[in-house]
Amino acid sequence: MAAIQYTDRGTAVRVTPAGRALTQAVLAALGAPSILNTQPWHWRIDGDTAQLRADRGRQLATIDPDGRLLTLSCGAALHHARVALAADGVAAEVAYLPDDDDPDLLATVRHAGPAARAGTTVTAEPQRLRRAMGIRRTDRRPFADLDVPEAALDRLRAAATAAGADLHVVRPQDLVDVAVAAGHAADVERADPAYRAELAAWVRAGAEDGVPPGTAAAPGPRPVPIRDFTGTAADQVSVYAGGEVADRHARYAVLVTRGDLPRDWIAAGEALSAVLLTAVGDGLAASPMSDVVEVPAARAMLRRMLGDVGHPAMAVRIGVLAKLDAPPVTPRRRSVSTVEVVAEPSPDR
Ligand SMILES: Cc1cc2nc3c(=O)[nH]c(=O)nc-3n(C[C@H](O)[C@H](O)[C@H](O)COP(=O)(O)O)c2cc1C
Structure with missing residues (x-):
């Protein structure tokens, strides 16, 4: 797995099952599209919650003076994380802009247990979208001379x-x-x-x-x-x-x-x-x-x-698609700069 920044709150590192599921989802969400591939997000996983924060240092001053496209990019990352959780059978509760005094905190995602137990119907759709996450790329090439159904x-x-x-x-x-x-x-x-x-x-x-x-x-x-x-x-x-x-x-x-x-x-x-x-x-x-x-x-x-x-x-x-070959891949920032996991103190230390 890619390197993640762990913030050790105790003397030893332990990540709960909920924290692990959120970490997996957030790592998958790093593949989300963003304006000029600025990847203007930061994730912090603490216990059963992941916080999604806008990284204002990555805002485009001329193209995006209001931060609309930055926020939109973070919204795409949020959806990616939700899809990954749903595909793993996890129910998630999202709070949008939960702190009036902290407008860069765009959302918190709470791991709410297994989807089936939380009363959510588990369908095949999240699995389909999760697979699409792995292969989606922005394709700027001309498309085939065929109508979209x-x-x-x-x-x-x-x-x-x-x-x-x-x-x-x-x-x-x-x-x-x-x-x-x-x-x-x-x-x-x-x-x-x-x-x-x-x-x-x-x-x-x-x-x-x-x-x-x-x-x-x-x-x-x-x-x-x-x-x-x-x-x-x-x-x-x-x-x-x-x-x-x-x-x-x-x-x-x-x-x-x-x-x-x-x-x-x-x-x-x-x-x-x-x-x-x-x-x-x-x-x-x-x-x-x-x-x-x-x-x-x-x-x-x-x-x-x-x-x-x-x-x-x-x-x-x-x-x-005009051709079956995939468009070139656009790189991503290393997760050590975009994902922070707060580790729980280990009970056996
Ligand atoms: C808010 C937003 C605006 C974008 N605007 C454009 C655009 O105007 N033209 C374009 O070709 N791609 C645009 N993109 C696509 C990004 O350039 C692309 O997502 C990024 O380079 C990462 O590449 P990928 O989507 O192949 O992973 C935009 C994406 C987002 C999320």
């Missing part, structure tokens, strides 16, 4: 709703609105030296965080431009300028929350994780897209497209 989109909507946010699948006739919003966001961000500097600082190979340049998609015309990590794809928007257009069968969906406060952002993150894992469980591929919500005017365009109801928190691109 409507039944799969229905399952994604249901997964998002169950996790606390609405998923609006963009109708083909509204795709141009998403394309305009994404193109506008790309133009605004690329013109901002602070954005370019922040992106340059986080796109790097060989580190344990950030986005490796090898995971970026090749530039080229697409119906909806996606984030350009390479700095060379300034003409991605030129879909109507001719040439071979890739990714024509990708579907786009927008996660929407009722409010626009930290509690809503956590829900959006949980829903993003639920959507991505459900898609992968169904053999589909997906890539999150936040540039369209980072630029206020682009976010407002999405909101108008959705009838001015709710707050767009995130967009997702979904499609059928």
Whole structure:
């Protein structure tokens, strides 16, 4: 197992069965997606509770001045941990933002015993999502020229709703609105030296965080431009300028929350994780897209497209895999810097 930081409260180290189950779940949750792979979370396991804390030192000052995407990333990690616990047959009780004086404490997850005993029905779904956690990756490559089955989109909507946010699948006739919003966001961000500097600082190979340049998609015309990590794809928007257009069968969906406060952002993150894992469980591929919500005017365009109801928190691109080979892996920070386990004093010392 990866190294974990143990905080020894007594003279010897002992971790309870609940602590061990929470540790396993939290380690699995380190694979959650995050904005620019900043992995802005810290977990502390103490007795039968795991605390999820936002790591503000990893907030992106230009891309994410309010910490919305940081909180959303932590919400995705929270959902991953819940899935891992459920797949292990453990019931979990989650308290959101439990301390008004400590807003960076986003959630506590309490191990509430075996799910069956706690009255929760154990289904095969958590196992399916847990398997998806192991293979999910952000896939920015063009998808196959095959339609995403409507039944799969229905399952994604249901997964998002169950996790606390609405998923609006963009109708083909509204795709141009998403394309305009994404193109506008790309133009605004690329013109901002602070954005370019922040992106340059986080796109790097060989580190344990950030986005490796090898995971970026090749530039080229697409119906909806996606984030350009390479700095060379300034003409991605030129879909109507001719040439071979890739990714024509990708579907786009927008996660929407009722409010626009930290509690809503956590829900959006949980829903993003639920959507991505459900898609992968169904053999589909997906890539999150936040540039369209980072630029206020682009976010407002999405909101108008959705009838001015709710707050767009995130967009997702979904499609059928064009190739069976997996996209490249993005690394993770070592658990010694992200997970702390408070060990109980051993009774036999
Ligand atoms: C809140 C959030 C925003 C993201 N925004 C984008 C984006 O705009 N474009 C993109 O290509 N990937 C985006 N991603 C995907 C991350 O870059 C990706 O999760 C991270 O690099 C780790 O890689 P993995 O998902 O393959 O594990 C986002 C992920 C999250 C959670």
